[in-house]
């Protein structure tokens with residue numbers, strides 16, 4: 047799509063998403079809720095089609111994978127065992143000048159000798175920040191337009207104010223090793239941990255009433271003591287919205303394995319909502335607080351994890367690419383050792399080239415035996431597997447009991463939806479009815495993902511054409527194919543509307559239909575029209591969908 051400027055591609059996709067009913071801002075009439083989105087009439091179909099394709103390839107088409115649908119709210123001990131309550135937190139820092147809040151581990155890191163210019167949005171802001179720095183730190187930086195100068199990194203822990211260049215600082219300050227991402231400000235607060243899990247309270251206990259009573263009874267306590275007491279009250283009924291779907295598969299490992307007599311290697315898959323109090327919500331639906339995941343935990347024999355990691359990385363990559371127009375926009379990247387999550391011994395990210403560059407779409411992690419062991423330890427239930435056919439490598443005896451290792455392909459549904467919208471968006475110059483150049487926007491969604499598979503369009507609203515069209519639509523519905531009857535506006539406008547909706551086939555009922563029982567079928571991508579018998583329309587669409 048050479049004609050698309052990548053900076054505006056995102057804006058075009060966001061705008062089309064709203065106009066055509068793929069994605070809306072949540073609670074828009076009340077000004078919207080930050081980072082919350084609603085999937086509209088076409089978006090809900092696209093999302094379900096992505097999920098159905100995933101379920102088909104991961105569960106239905108495999109003998110070695112079974113599915114579950116677990117609660118979003120799980121026992122709080124699950125999150126203690128998994129480490130989420132202790133470790134699912136990011137170090138957060140505030141810029142003391144701009145008040146920007148950001149993740150310390152993702153911030154730019156100027157090194158000794160580097161200048162530390164503060165880049166403001168405009169001159170007015172630069173003047174305000176200059177005054178704020180002077181007031182707070184008693185130094186007067188230099189201003190050139192919207193940039194403030196004078197600070198430099200001295201060593202890993204120190205920065206200096208160099209009012210007139212040279213090597214000798216007029217003042218020194220502690221340096222954190224990084225600056226704020228938007229302004230480049232080195233004037234920062236201490237790092238604070240921030241829990242990414244959404245907390246709520248379960249049960250009939252009026253927690254606010256208990257807290258009020260506690261505070262009234264303990265007026266002599268200082269702030270820290272009061273907080274500890276309040277935390278104890280809150281903890282009693284605290285529950286968390288799951289931040290990943292994965293933990294249910296570990297907790298239900300035995301029930302699933304035993305009820306379905308599964309033999310290792312086997313997997314448990316789940317799709318559903320997850321919630322994270324993300325510090326940075328960004329790029330439309332790329333990172334939001336409420337999102338959907340498609341995850342599978344594949345339990346393998348210890349020692350075979352590397353082989354299975356490569357296997358699942360390749361299968362997942364093929365899946366994404368097969369449903370896309372441009373497979374070159376996908377790549378995978380191995381995690382560096384210092385990037386690995388605490389539970390993983392290796393991990394690949396499947397990345398997509400978004401308008402802002404390559405970024406994560408799915409993680410395929412080798413999660414070791416960490417989770418099963420942790421849940422076994424915290425619950426007191428043995429979460430292991432006994433293989434009668436194998437010899438125990440330590441004792442040499444027949445039969446081997448072990449804790450399986452786990453390979454986890456973990457994908458985002460909503461992030462995948464964004465990827466397929468970006469991949470589908472095409473602007474083309476095509477001849478109009480008079481043979482002149484005209485532009486069209488067409489969403490080249492894979493036919494199996496397309497929200498509407500076929501639109502049935504009576505050319506005019508008379509001569510019995512609507513009745514024929516409606517009967518055809520009901521035939522499609524009976525066959526499980528999502529079709530749409532559409533009689534609004536000119537036929538040209540209807541074709542364009544369905545190009546933007548990504549509808550792969552448009553069937554037009556016209557005057558000739560009454561004469562010889564034929565209709566036209568138009569292909570979204572080539573715009574070619576063929577005449578086929580109206581009685582064969584269902585079969586033609588069915589076979590094209592199967593072949594796609």
Ligand code: GAP
Nearest residue numbers: 290292332333334337407408409456457458461
């Ligand atoms: N169980 C492992 C796990 O959850 P993750 O890398 O944190 O791993 C897996 O998440 C996938 O879920 C990501 O690759 C991404 O596609 C999606 N995801 C994670 N956080 C998200 C968010 N805040 N908004 C949208 N999608 C998100």
